[in-house]
Amino acid sequence: MELDRISKIDGNSRSIRDLLSGVKYSIDYYQREFKWETRQVTELMDDLELKFLNNYEEGHARHDVQNYSNYFLGPIVISNKNGKRYIIDGQQRLTTITLLLIYLNKMQKSRENRVHIENLIFSEKYGRQSFNIEVEERISCMKALFNEERLDLLNQSESVRNIIERYDDIQTHFPDSLTGNALLYFIDWLIDNVIMIEIVTYNDDDAYTIFETMNDRGLSLSPTDMLKGYLLANIDDQETKANANKLWRENILIMNELGKEEAHDFFKAWLRAKYAESIRERKKGAKNQDFDIIGTSFHKWVRDEKEKIGLNSSQDFIDFLFKEFKLFSSIYIKIRKVTLHFDPEFDYIYYNANNNFTLQDHLILAAIDSDDDEETIDKKIRLVSGFIDIFIVRRFINHRTLGYSSIQYTIFNLMKEIRNRDLHTLAEILKGKVDEMEETFDAIANFALHSQNRRYIHHLLARMTYYIEKESNIATDFVKYVSKDIKKPFEVEHIWPDVHGYHEDEFPLNHEFSDYRNRIGDLLLLPEDFNQSYSDLPYEKKLPNYNSRNLLARSLNQLCYQKNPSFLRFIEMSGLPFTPHSKFKKADLDARQELYKKICEKIWSSERFEIDQ
Numbered sequence: 001m002e003l004d005r006i007s008k009i010d011g012n013s014r015s016i017r018d019l020l021s022g023v024k025y026s027i028d029y030y031q032r033e034f035k036w037e038t039r040q041v042t043e044l045m046d047d048l049e050l051k052f053l054n055n056y057e058e059g060h061a062r063h064d065v066q067n068y069s070n071y072f073l074g075p076i077v078i079s080n081k082n083g084k085r086y087i088i089d090g091q092q093r094l095t096t097i098t099l100l101l102i103y104l105n106k107m108q109k110s111r112e113n114r115v116h117i118e119n120l121i122f123s124e125k126y127g128r129q130s131f132n133i134e135v136e137e138r139i140s141c142m143k144a145l146f147n148e149e150r151l152d153l154l155n156q157s158e159s160v161r162n163i164i165e166r167y168d169d170i171q172t173h174f175p176d177s178l179t180g181n182a183l184l185y186f187i188d189w190l191i192d193n194v195i196m197i198e199i200v201t202y203n204d205d206d207a208y209t210i211f212e213t214m215n216d217r218g219l220s221l222s223p224t225d226m227l228k229g230y231l232l233a234n235i236d237d238q239e240t241k242a243n244a245n246k247l248w249r250e251n252i253l254i255m256n257e258l259g260k261e262e263a264h265d266f267f268k269a270w271l272r273a274k275y276a277e278s279i280r281e282r283k284k285g286a287k288n289q290d291f292d293i294i295g296t297s298f299h300k301w302v303r304d305e306k307e308k309i310g311l312n313s314s315q316d317f318i319d320f321l322f323k324e325f326k327l328f329s330s331i332y333i334k335i336r337k338v339t340l341h342f343d344p345e346f347d348y349i350y351y352n353a354n355n356n357f358t359l360q361d362h363l364i365l366a367a368i369d370s371d372d373d374e375e376t377i378d379k380k381i382r383l384v385s386g387f388i389d390i391f392i393v394r395r396f397i398n399h400r401t402l403g404y405s406s407i408q409y410t411i412f413n414l415m416k417e418i419r420n421r422d423l424h425t426l427a428e429i430l431k432g433k434v435d436e437m438e439e440t441f442d443a444i445a446n447f448a449l450h451s452q453n454r455r456y457i458h459h460l461l462a463r464m465t466y467y468i469e470k471e472s473n474i475a476t477d478f479v480k481y482v483s484k485d486i487k488k489p490f491e492v493e494h495i496w497p498d499v500h501g502y503h504e505d506e507f508p509l510n511h512e513f514s515d516y517r518n519r520i521g522d523l524l525l526l527p528e529d530f531n532q533s534y535s536d537l538p539y540e541k542k543l544p545n546y547n548s549r550n551l552l553a554r555s556l557n558q559l560c561y562q563k564n565p566s567f568l569r570f571i572e573m574s575g576l577p578f579t580p581h582s583k584f585k586k587a588d589l590d591a592r593q594e595l596y597k598k599i600c601e602k603i604w605s606s607e608r609f610e611i612d613q
Helices: 016-020 038-053 062-067 091-107 136-146 158-173 182-193 204-217 223-233 238-258 262-275 290-304 314-340 344-354 360-367 374-397 404-418 423-436 441-446 454-471 478-482 510-517 528-534 539-546 565-574 586-603
Strands: 009-015 071-081 084-089 122-125 128-131 194-201 490-494 523-527
Touching: 009 016, 009 182, 016 091, 016 182, 016 194, 038 071, 038 091, 038 158, 038 182, 038 404, 062 182, 071 091, 084 091, 091 136, 091 158, 091 182, 091 194, 128 136, 136 158, 158 454, 182 194, 223 238, 223 262, 223 290, 223 314, 238 262, 238 314, 262 290, 262 314, 262 360, 314 344, 314 360, 314 374, 344 360, 344 374, 344 454, 344 478, 360 374, 360 404, 374 423, 374 441, 374 454, 404 423, 441 586, 454 478, 454 490, 454 523, 454 565, 454 586, 478 490, 490 528, 523 528, 528 539
Parallel strands: 071 194
Antiparallel strands: 009 194, 071 084, 122 128, 490 523
């Protein structure tokens, strides 16, 4: 069907309030997968923050928000059929906005003044509440997020797990600049100034014709295509140009096989890492600088800044492609493969990816010089990724945010500082940065589980469990401890059951018991079905079952210290204060908390910056 033969089409500019207020959307079963990753969510959050702050002024009246500039979120294509509105294109963005609204609703709960946005999340009819994007398999998930309840992930679909993880991303990466007085202004702006173009048809054929026309027919060149065209056009020799084109196509093909956005992400990471000298300030009226322009239109930046890059002659363009592009694209591909498949040689990369640290590629590429040999490159990769690992863990145990906007300047400045450094200098800089960190592992003393750090505590427990098993020569698998795709995924579980009566002698008040119960010394990583079977049993009845679990759990049981020479040897060599606990009272939990601190100090030691490792 040709576009001009479509029977009827309505197109209008709609705010988030217009799109979600009192309107129900359905999604056909073959389109129900929610696939956005951390990168898309953090980029959207960063875009929204910058656009908002470009208008916001502390102290002005809230009604002035109506004069703020709009943010265009893109089109949404709707098929209006059988009395229902089906989303044909736009569900990833609209679902993410809904998750953001749920988080914002939670953020403003304790405030006297609020923006009433519940009706943009769900509506009520005949006493029945339903979410405005109606997908049967998501109902329990969305309810749990809205009511701040924990959801049982066992047997959940990939989309539901993705939704929960992306909600965690929003919590983790929500900008600090929007949490204070600006919050209500931001919510006002989000619901009335963030705009989508709503295209409504009245049958699926028309909807898909429009969708395909917008996405396929134009064959518009991507920034990657335009950059290639510019670089090749400046090579005089035709045979060299053909070889350069072949090299480009081969490496871009590999990236595309890793993910459809990988090529785009590579050029952002590479060009920022090696050439960006400036970054936009986060204040009203600030203009985009190198870092920001590369992020949105790297092809234009290369053309405009060719002298900064050193592209003056045909030979310069040849060297840029056959030396710089060839080397850094191959390193990027190597990094990305390790983020997907655990490699003990580059394990820090996998750990950082598991913590959704999106700027890892930038720092690693910055440190590598195009004249480095392969051995030096591998050592630099391990040094930089090892630093990031310490940076992440120290921040989250000290309740410091890892949100993109909060760490962007820190990472940008470090990126420039380590750019092209030799191996010894790189190691010294990174070790110095760790030694200068205000955040230490002393914070473990009061570190506890709460609604926003479960992912990080899961990671911490997985690392501790993996470490002590590996050092004790026990077969172990870090991926198993963090994977959501295995039959019985591991979850953070409490040693103390949630029964105040068992601990009234030490905690007369229930809230004191609950707070202490969430300390990390009371936590283990166990298969999800374990908690379902044993959650309410007193500690003494659960203890025998711990001995058949992972080593961190087994170490509670006296039997773990019998006929276990490799574990005993590890305790002696490490000096770690492991001890069994026949009972688990407050003093036992405190001792366990201290043990966890000592394990963390071993795992995240600055000894890793010895360059012969």
